[in-house]
């Protein structure tokens with residue numbers, strides 16, 4: 134059986150068939166770059182990275198758009214007295230760094246909202262022309278989507294208009310509480326650089342219209358998959374869908390929503406103070422272990438973080454890496470035709486990663502047993518299968534030696550040993566200098582409890 138995905142609009146598993154043969158077009162809501170990434174952001178980006186890798190493994194080309202919301206109330210507030218766009222770019226870099234460290238492939242397109250204002254104006258104009266949007270009753274540059282004008286409003290989350298909460302009716306010139314902003318009039322207390330000349334006056338776009346406009350710009354009127362975190366389903370995705378359909382576009386053919394990350398069983402939130410930073414995760418294990426942990430739950434299940442999560446993931450990963458190293462295999466020449474049938478079926482079943490990982494570990498066990506028994510043919514078969522599986526899961530970098538010359542490797546290891554000596558002698562000044570020297574060579578080091586590991590930057 135081929136790939137089945139759970140379409141959260143239809144609330145059922147559907148056979149996935151791309152609209153255009155051989156190509157999958159995907160739009161994933163990216164971050165609002167207001168503060169550094171938390172676990173929920175990382176999980177969401179990783180889930181769609183995994184889907185993309187699986188689609189590619191099955192022979193499909195994937196075009197992935199993941200936007201960057203760089204203009205938003207919270208960006209302006211958090212920038213404080215700083216230049217907001219510079220602030221937004223800085224925060225964006227923390228996301229890019231985390232994505233790179235987790236080996237999340239770069240999207241085909243990563244558009245900034247501020248670079249597509251014209252697309253948003255064009256879409257808003259179209260909605261006004263079609264009678265689905267209006268300029269604020271108070272004559273300001275606010276423009277609203279008129280939810281009651283679109284009979285299917287609520288179709289994504291199966292809600293009726295009259296049951297939905299909304300804003301106070303009269304606020305900012307809206308006609309009814311469920312109407313939402315397409316453009317927001319410039320406020321005098323906000324920097325002028327955060328407003329654009331529109332047909333309705335100086336204004337900046339609302340969040341929802343950004344995604345509809347950028348999806349259309351890159352993927353056209355219809356595309357295969359729209360993804361995002363479950364927390365974006367309403368109102369963000371409901372509003373995206375309403376706008377795009379009301380403008381005459383088909384929009385997404387499948388809606389995918391990944392579940393959230395919980396901390397010790399409770400919802401993660403800033404207010405409850407249980408957020409976990411990337412630094413805290415790295416104290417428990419490597420980036421590879423973090424990726425392994427993020428992959429370990431099926432994407433529609435909540436992923437619970439506990440103190441042991443990353444350590445357990447590290448141990449599981451080391452069993453896999455240990456097998457590959459033990460039998461003297463290298464990371465080269467991955468052959469995807471060696472993927473076990475059970476693994477393929479698990480991935481095709483709406484990305485059942487817990488099952489896929491179970492198949493992987495079964496292969497590792499069988500490979501180790503074969504190695505103990507001197508069955509080199511079986512070892513070869515299992516190691517090829519393991520390599521193919523971890524390639525698909527995006528974990529192969531965990532065991533690949535960086536491609537550097539022997540001399541360079543020796544030089545780095547000597548410096549690391551010297552730094553260790555300096556640290557033992559509590560000569561932290563020298564230790565820091567050696568770290569800086571290593572960085573100058575493009576080498577990033579990381580101290581684990583019993584060893585220092587290194588990688589080549591980029």
Ligand SMILES: [Zn+2]
Pocket residue numbers: 161162163344369373
């Ligand atoms: Zn979006």
